[in-house]
Amino acid sequence: MRYIKLSSKNFERFFKALGIWGKVYGPVKKGDIYSFQEVQRLEEIVLDYNRTMLPPKKFFVRPKDTILRLKNGKWENDVEEGGFVLFGLHSCDIHGLKILDKVYLEEPVDPYYKARRESAFIVGISCIPDEYCFCRSLGTDFAMDGFDLFLHELPDGWLVRVGSVKGHELVWKNEELFDEVTDEDIQHFREFEERRARSFKRKLSKEGLADMLDLAYSSPVWKKYADICLACGNCNMVCPTCRCYEVCDKWINAYEAVRERRYDSCFMENHGLVAGGHNFRPTRLDRFRHRYYCKSYFDPSAGFNCVGCGRCDEFCPAGIEHVKVLDEVRGSLQ
Amino acid sequence: MSENPYISYDARILEVKDMTPREKLFTLRFVDPEVGENFSFKPGQFVIVDVRGFGEFPISLCSSPTRKGYIQLCIRKVGRMTKYVHKMQEGKIVGIRGPYGNGFPMEKMEGSNFLLVAGGLGMAPLRSVLWYAIDTGKYDHIWLFYGTKAYEDLLFRDEIVHLLKHGEAMNCSVKLAYEIESPSCIYLERGFSDRVCKGVVTDLFKGEEFDVENTYALICGPPVMYKFVIRELSNRRLSPGRIYMTLERRMRCGIGKCGHCIVGTSTSIKYVCKAGPVFTYWDALSTRGLI
Secondary structure, three states: EEEEEEEHHHHHHHHHOOOOOOOOEEEEEEEEEEEEEEEOOHHHHHOOOOOOOOOOHHHHHOOEEEEEEEOEEEEEEEEOOOEEEEEOOHHHHHHEEEEEEEHHOOOOOHHHHHHHHHHHHEEOOOOOOOOOHHHHHHHHOOOOOOOOOOEOOOOOOOEEEOOHHHHHHHHHHOOHHOOOOOHHHHHHHHHHHHHHHOOOOOOOOOOOOHHHHHHHOOOOHHHHHEEEEEEOOOHHOOOOOOEEEEEEEEEEOOEEEEEEEOOOOOHHHHHHEEOOOEEEOHHHHHHHHHHHHOOOEEOOOOOOOOOOOOHHOOOOOOOOOHHHHHHHHHOOOO | OOOOOOOEEEEEEEEEEEEOOOEEEEEEEEEEEEHHHHHOOOOEEEHHHHHEOEEEEEEEEOOOOOOOOOEEOOOOOOOOHHHHHHOOOOOEEEEEEEEEOOOOOOOOOOOOOEEEEEHHHHHHHHHHHHHHHHHHHHOOOEEEEOOOOOOOHHHHHHHHHHHHHHHHHHOOOEEEEEOOOOOOHHHHHOOOOOEEOOOOOOHHOOOOOOOOOEEEEEEEEHHHHHHHHHHHHHOOOOOHHEEEEEOOOOOOOOOOOOOEEEEEOOOOOOOOHOOOOEEEEHHHHHHHOOO
């Protein structure tokens, strides 16, 4: 890793310099909710936000996306626009993107995802956890890669980790904005990270989690929560690693049609429905349990399918808490 | 964007054959000869049929890769898409992308016996195995146990009845079970009383013994069938690694992205379209919700 320092007085110039790459999106506050929006000026961005409602996956796997266009009986790819900057991603969201990479960049590569991933410039930012965060338990509280630049807060600026060639090139072009890291900066960096580690209120015990849950398949706890769950699918929409999509063809005039894909949710009844009416997850209990199993799957090369961002808890209208469900299910094992 | 895995290739419908009131057999050939030339598949794999502007659906290949120049799909009329396809005539174009899935490990099974157990529409993917085995001659003996609701539901009727009568010459024994009686099946039962019976597919196992060291069982049928067939095979001590089955799930994209076909629990999440649709019984024992 390459480390450099960006002092506060150069921050705005640095932000402007990012604009060369393309449109800049950053966390903006609207009402009580943060969301990634296009921004022109640094003041629009809220640097100490907790979490956006929709994770940055919306830039790569869009909520609604036209993938193909039918003209004269032939499919054509829809045009892709140029580069863009995602400013201020938290490390859990960067890990979320890495899990999506695993799926969408695995052969056969999804060309839409790949093109957007390549045209994105990602600037991470350090954060302080709130009452919903449990990323530390899952090891996603610190991103080692998956970003171009990562900004760590210092009293007088930012310690910048350069994570890619793209990041390096941008730094190169704006060399005058950056300084060498001093011993004092390193000391501040360490203090910040230690303070941050102490601030986590929520903890998920992941020791043997996958097997524990598997063994607790018939636990009454699943039913207890499935009864409370509204099956609205909110948790799927806001999850940085949920990626199920549905496809449909739509005629836009007599000669042209488009093929659209859009977010789907495993809480919907037709998620596991096949032709002829057989449903492989017919009850809400089946679907509720399925989501928890999918999130708790441990891939040796990519980790858990959950990054501990706390969105599913914050935006659940029934107040169901992810960690609590898993702890109770584990606890129900005799 | 040069390679887009979501774009299908044009295929022309060469022939449409009625098999039952619900099922039709479509014979297709790729319009671009180069695409046809490059399209190779294994028995058990599936394709996505793309009716442009209406949607896509997955379907098993039921022809054998040994018979080149065309592919065949046995399509049951069950929904909006398949109803539309059933109305299509010879000469029309559909999109095909694939082949997808793992298919049966045909090479690994060379020199062994096959026990094919089919229920209803499950005959379609197993027909690919059947013709592959007969055409290549690399396998020992083939048993085909096939259960349907009625004689009228028997798929590939001419071929199956032909094998019932003359299969021994091709090292192939066929046994049929039907649930609803009709004059045709009573006639068949009279002629082949030892091989045709009223009942379900598991009734065909009565009195049969297999060389468990040298036999692979390949199963495909409605979800309810697996449990009972596997019980028969387990009673005869056939290893869970020698029992293969091909499964149905909602395969939307076919390439492990859309997530509808995910099965398993926290220790065993799998995409049926990529890790399957062919699984061993051992996979089913270690992956909850597979069967």
